[in-house]
Amino acid sequence: MGQFADIRPYNDEEVACVLTDLLADDELIAAVASLKLGAWxxxxxxxxxxxxxFVLSRQLRGVKTxxxxxxxxxxxxxxxxxxxxxxxxxxxxxxxxxxxxxLFISNHRDIAMDxxxxxxxxxxxxxxxxxIAIGDNLLTKPYVSDLMRLNKSFIxxxxxxxxxxxxxxxxxxxSYIRHSxxxxxxxxxxxxxxxxxxxxxxxxxxxIIKMLAMSQQKQAETxxxxxxxxxxxxxSISYELDPCDGAKAKELYETATHGEYNKGQHxxxxxxxxxxxxxxxxxxxxxxxxxxxxxxxxNAVAEAIDRQVLNNYxxxxxxxxxxxxxxxxxxxxxxxxxxxxxxxxxxxADEAAFSVRINALPAKYQKFALGIxxxxxxxxxxxxx
Numbered sequence: 385m386g387q388f389a390d391i392r393p394y395n396d397e398e399v400a401c402v403l404t405d406l407l408a409d410d411e412l413i414a415a416v417a418s419l420k421l422g423a424w425x426x427x428x429x430x431x432x433x434x435x436x437x438f439v440l441s442r443q444l445r446g447v448k449t450x451x452x453x454x455x456x457x458x459x460x461x462x463x464x465x466x467x468x469x470x471x472x473x474x475x476x477x478x479x480x481x482x483x484x485x486x487l488f489i490s491n492h493r494d495i496a497m498d499x500x501x502x503x504x505x506x507x508x509x510x511x512x513x514x515x516i517a518i519g520d521n522l523l524t525k526p527y528v529s530d531l532m533r534l535n536k537s538f539i540x541x542x543x544x545x546x547x548x549x550x551x552x553x554x555x556x557x558x559s560y561i562r563h564s565x566x567x568x569x570x571x572x573x574x575x576x577x578x579x580x581x582x583x584x585x586x587x588x589x590x591x592i593i594k595m596l597a598m599s600q601q602k603q604a605e606t607x608x609x610x611x612x613x614x615x616x617x618x619x620s621i622s623y624e625l626d627p628c629d630g631a632k633a634k635e636l637y638e639t640a641t642h643g644e645y646n647k648g649q650h651x652x653x654x655x656x657x658x659x660x661x662x663x664x665x666x667x668x669x670x671x672x673x674x675x676x677x678x679x680x681x682x683n684a685v686a687e688a689i690d691r692q693v694l695n696n697y698x699x700x701x702x703x704x705x706x707x708x709x710x711x712x713x714x715x716x717x718x719x720x721x722x723x724x725x726x727x728x729x730x731x732x733a734d735e736a737a738f739s740v741r742i743n744a745l746p747a748k749y750q751k752f753a754l755g756i757x758x759x760x761x762x763x764x765x766x767x768x769x
Contacts, residue, residue: 388560391539393515394530396449402530403444403453412527413437419657453534454503454513461504469664470624474505476671476696480617482510485571486674487561487596490619491586491693492575494628494659495522495652498621499573505669506571514573515564517557522652542578558598565614576618576689582632583752584759586620586697588689593682608678611685618672618692624700626756627662628655630745633753640752670696694767697760701726705738706757715761 394402406412413433420436447453465472480486492498499516507513516537523529523539533539538560541553564570576588600610626632638645648654672692679685704726708714742750 388538388556388563391541391556391560392533393536393538394450394533399447399449399453399534402534403447406527406530407437407441407444409527411525412531413440415527415657416440419661450534450536454507454536457535458504458507461500464660465504468627468660468662469667471666472501472504473666473668473698474509474671475668475698476673477505477509477511479673480511480671482512484615485512485565485569486615486617487565488514488571488573488617488619488671489576489588489592489689490573490621491697492577492580493621493623493626495580496656497623497659497664498575501621501667501669502573502619505671512569512571514571517561517572517574519578522656524650524653528653528656554595555598558595561596562599562614573619576686576693580632582636582756584756585763586690586693586760588686588693590682590686593685597682607681607685611675611679616675616685616689618675618689618696620668620670620672620693620697622668622670622698622700622760624665624667624702625663625741627658627664629753629756630749631655631658632756633745633749636752636755637749665702666700668698668700670698672696691767694760694763697764699760699764701731701734702738703757703761704731705735706742706754707761708735709739709742710751710754710758715765 410433413436414429416436417429417432443456444453447456488502490498490502499514503513503516513536516532516535517540518532518537519540519542521542523532529539540557544550544553561572561574564572574592576586576592578589578592581587596614597607597610600607605613635645635647675685675688677688679688704714742753745753
């Protein structure tokens with residue numbers, strides 16, 4: 385694994401040392417204090433910080449391996465799901481082999497929670513947890529990098545400069561993903577695109593498939609053979625409510641109005657915190673089936689992923705509410721989830737609450753916020769026609 389030392393997750397032998405460093409990191413302790421107590425924690429830092437450090441040390445006391453750490457993370461996920469969701473459901477996973485390493489390629493709506501919910505579904509259903517692709521642009525603080533790599537994240541070097549450096553980074557990434565699947569028997573999670581689909585339009589970037597194909601042994605295998613070797617499974621993640629919808633709407637507005645949006649230095653870290661702590665309503669993860677068949681090129685592979693992501697995407701009432709607010713009427717078809725009708729009584733109350741949520745945003749952002757929820761319905765309608 386020496387060739388992948390710069391990007392790979394931490395291994396069991398490194399866990400104890402990394403945890404010691406983390407517990408001594410004041411930035412991490414301050415971040416936990418802020419998450420739990422809000423801005424006023426700074427005035428009481430002399431009392432609060434030692435207490436948080438003590439509590440964290442007790443919670444991590446028996447952690448010696450990556451699996452131990454993920455057991456602790458799963459406990460935090462329990463609390464987060466109870467606090468910030470009204471339900472978490474999974475479909476399609478029962479058709480996948482628990483002993484087979486898959487390359488899960490999912491739509492991308494939330495920086496941290498997308499792979500977290502995929503991992504939660506796998507963990508609770510007897511599958512090995514994934515190694516998670518994460519861009520180095522998100523690792524602006526050392527403690528964030530350490531936490532991610534403890535939780536089986538590997539680094540995508542988006543900060544690489546110049547054609548040679550970029551090519552070398554992508555080749556290493558491609559090699560690592562193939563190594564993980566074929567040699568380590570460990571599944572991988574990677575988003576279908578670089579950056580979140582802030583407008584709700586989930587589309588696979590062919591560049592992602594092109595990166596994966598850099599490890600194809602062209603003399604010995606076709607692209608179709610290689611895709612089958614990777615065991616690619618498309619995944620659809622849908623949130624009833626997006627905790628970052630206001631921030632996304634602002635970025636979409638600024639880009640549409642001024643042609644660009646200048647992101648703050650730690651804005652992605654703030655989005656991670658908001659996505660974790662914010663209300664998500666019902667969350668559903670749909671696992672597709674492994675890609676098979678013949679593929680002419682990387683565009684054909686991307687299209688095959690898109691078809692499954694779109695078809696398996698589970699709609700929530702919020703998608704219909706947004707569509708109605710944008711177009712003045714509900715879309716044609718039955719308002720259903722998992723082929724069951726939504727409760728008409730609940731729809732009335734939920735629609736009022738959703739309208740309040742959207743109306744709380746500045747008027748200039750509201751159309752863009754509604755699109756985050758409604759665009760998927762247009763995509764599904766276009767696909768069916």
